[in-house]
Amino acid sequence: MDFVYRYTPEQEAFRSEVRSWLEEKVPEGMRRPLDAKHMDQELFEWNFEFRKELGSKGWLHPMYPQEFGGGGLTAEHNVVIQEELNRMEVPLPGHDNGFDLPALMVWGTDEQKREFLPPRLTGQKLGWQLFTEPGAGSDLASLKTRAIKDGDDWVITGEKVFVGGDVGYASEDTKVPDELQMGELFCLAVTDPNAPRHRNMGFFYVPGDAPGVTAQTLDLLIGQGKRQVYLDNVRVPSSRVIGGENQGWQVAQTSLEIEHGGAGVVAPRNRAIDFMLDWARNDGKSSGSHLQQVMMDAYIDSEILRLFQMRNFWMYAAHQEMTYQGSQASLWRKESGLRVADFLREAIGMESLVDVNDPKAIYGGEFEAHQRETLAAAHPGGTIEVQKVIVARRLGVSRTKERAAPTPSTAAAK
Ligand SMILES: Cc1cc2nc3c(=O)[nH]c(=O)nc-3n(C[C@H](O)[C@H](O)[C@H](O)COP(=O)(O)OP(=O)(O)OC[C@H]3O[C@@H](n4cnc5c(N)ncnc54)[C@H](O)[C@@H]3O)c2cc1C
Structure with a gap:
């Protein structure tokens, strides 16, 4: 049996095409900032333009249908593209929150797909997720943002928190993002307060520049x-409701299924582990046996995550019916991230806490950013406890039984 993946000559030719295109487009020395707090406007704008160029080739969302602005390419093409983007360390190829796109594919009408998919799949617009509220995080169904029907429109009022893509900049004086960043906001709001839980909300696309939308950057x-993000009597036409006015919860489940990890990761990579191995090799630090134990714990932990993510990518691409696999990967990512941060602190010592602003920081402060990143990463898209609840329900060891939400992969297979 041979587990080594061998690329076909056609895939290798495609790799050469992608590589030479990237070498031409990405300026030498262009690096992503470790922390979006250090994102400046110039780099953001370069990246925005670069995403559009990727989009025009169909390489921003390679596996989406061409008719909607995707590449119409295979899973294998996608692997090659992501490997090459990784290799070049292209700064932030995907700083859009795109978890709505699969939901749109499953629940949107043809007209809605034609309206909302192309600008996002080609990088013309960014998307932000407006689910969480100050009083509704893990218990998302208790959200209070209200949408009231007025003629053919809905008028939305409420407050959302932790909203955004992965990066963005804001003026230091105002802490306000600009219109480039606030493209489409996909937002859950209560449409019928008298209806039962989970059948009382809609999934809306709110234009980021609609009157009544304001935003403030969180530190x-x-x-x-x-x-x-504050929504103050924001008027949205009914054509911007996806999946029926009381069906927002079901639409959001598809989005969350993907956010949890239901589509896997195309070419998973753990930069902190790469740096740790490099650090150990170059400094002869690998000779200490305790250090070796700690570093191998970190390596194996992250390798298990890589395999879960690749398995999910394969299952998604092969239209396999999933149950707990998305949340299993999410759970492992979140818990393993915290463990790996501990291992790195133990292996590398105090230097792992020196940040990018200090000239003595090793690897430009990558380890320090990883310490903070892994703490924050335990929360988005459902905390560790929430992921455990989902896995338990899907394994049938909970009073509530549930199935995985439909995704473009499983919906297409039917
Ligand atoms: C970096 C980051 C990015 C994010 N991005 C977005 C975004 O783009 N859009 C968006 O809408 N939201 C976003 N979120 C919000 C995220 O989804 C919420 O933080 C998360 O769902 C948890 O909600 P909460 O913060 O209100 O915590 P809470 O729900 O108050 O939970 C606090 C603690 O209690 C535990 N807990 C709560 N209920 C239970 C229970 N029933 N059983 C056991 N334990 C429980 C939780 O696990 C957690 O440890 C982001 C959050 C972070 C940190």
Whole structure:
């Protein structure tokens, strides 16, 4: 049996095409900032333009249908593209929160797909997720943002928190993001307060520049470009409701299924582990047996995550029916991230806590950013406890039994 993946000559030719295109487009020395707090406007704008160029080739969302602005390419092409983007360390190829796109594919009408998919799949617009509220995080169904029907429109009022793509910049004086960043906001809001839980909300696309939308940047442990967003009587036409006016919960489940890890990761990579191995090799530090134990714990932990993520990518691409696999990967990612941060502190010592602003920081402060990043990463898209609840329900060891939400992969297989 041979487990080594061998690329076909056609795939290798495609790799050469992608590589030479990237070498031409990505300026020498262009690096992503470790923390979105250090994202400046110039780099953001370069990246925005670069995403559009990727999009025009169909390489921003390679596996989406061409008719909607995707590449119409295979899983294998996608692997090659992601490997090459990784190799070049292209700064932030995907700083859009795109978890709505699969939901749109499953629940949107043809007209809605034609309206909302192309600008996002080609990088013309960014998307932000407006689910969480100050009083509704893990218990998302208790959200209070209200949508009231007025003629053919809905008028939405409420407050959302932790909103955004992965990066963004804001003026230091105002902490306000600009219109480039606030593209489409996909937002859950209560449409019928008298209806039962989970059948009382809609999934809306709110234009980021609609009157009544304001946003303020949050100063968090790590940047992530997160905002508090206020919706004050924001008027949205009914054509911007996806999946029926009381069906928002079901639509959001598809989005969350993907956010949890239901589509896997195309070419998973743990930069901190790469740096740790490099650090150990170059300094002869690998000779200490305790250090070796700690570093191999970190390596194996992250390798298990890589394999879960690749398995999910394969299952998704092969239209396999999933149950707990998405949340299993999410759970492992979150818990393993915290463990790996501990291992790295133990292996590398105090130097792992020196940040990018200090000239003595090793690897430009990568380890320090990883310490903060892994703490923050335990929360988005459902905390560790929430992921455990989902896995338990899907394994049938809970009073509530549940199935995985439909995704473009499983919906297409039917
Ligand atoms: C970096 C970052 C990015 C994010 N991005 C977005 C975004 O783009 N859009 C968006 O809408 N939201 C976003 N979020 C919000 C995220 O989804 C919420 O933080 C998360 O769902 C938890 O909600 P909460 O913060 O209100 O914590 P809470 O729900 O108050 O939970 C606090 C603690 O209690 C535990 N807990 C709560 N209920 C239970 C229970 N029933 N059983 C056991 N334990 C429980 C939780 O696990 C957690 O440890 C982001 C958050 C972070 C940190």
